[in-house]
Amino acid sequence: MVDETSSETTKNKKGKNETWEWIKALGIAVVLALIIRTFLFAPFLVDGSSMMPTLENGERLIVSKLIYYIQEPKPGDIIVFHATKEKDYIKRVIATEGQTVEMRDDQLYIDGKPVDEPYLKQYKEQARAEGYVLTEDFGPEKVPAGEIFVMGDNRRNSTDSRVIGPVPVENVVGRSELVIWPLNKIRLN
Known part of the structure; x- marks a missing residue:
């Protein structure tokens, strides 16, 4: 017992x-x-077509938050930032503080030098063939200290720095690193 x-x-x-x-x-x-x-x-859902053809509506991304503790955003980075208290946007960094950004005749200029944008080649060719410019002229505009100038790759359908102004670096959440959904479109950005 x-x-x-x-x-x-x-x-x-x-x-x-x-x-x-x-x-x-x-x-x-x-x-x-x-x-x-x-x-x-952090995961992020692409909502809208402003980054087409690079990113499509409904794609899910992994955003690196750590990268901007180590370095500042640089031109070409695809970033997520707080546009409002309720809404985050995803856009491409075009220029950083102190740089002057300008668009003339569908050509981007940073500090007066032309910038190649291979991610827009398809859209620019289509625009030329149909008789319009992809990106309307603007600038020159100098980016203030502590801010970045961002634009969507779908230039004709993007609410970006041309509308909302330069973005404070402190509003940046992180850099898009990887598309994880849909499964047939998994890729690094």
Whole structure:
């Protein structure tokens, strides 16, 4: 009889220890997930066509938050930023603080030098063939300190720095690194 009681006590202790181990493991997993999501990476859903053909409506991305703790955004980066308190936008960095950005005859100029935009080749060819310019002339505009000038790749359908003005660097959430959905379109950005 003593053996049965001792055996039951041992089983109860093992059961309690196992439950406690599961609770600790789940707690650690939740804390790690929060740290990763807050400081390292975050998912983002592309909402709209302003970044076509580079990114399409409904694609899901992984955004690196860590990168801009190490370095500043640079031209060509595809970033997510807080446009309003309720809405984040995804756009391409065109110019950084102190640079002058201008568009003339569908050609982008940074500090007076023409910039190649290979990601727009398809759209520019289509615009020329149909007799219009892809991007209306603007500028020259000097980017203020602590801000960046951003534009969507779908220049005719993008609310970007041409409309909302330069974006404070402090509003940048992170850089788009990877398209993860749909599965047939997984790719690095």
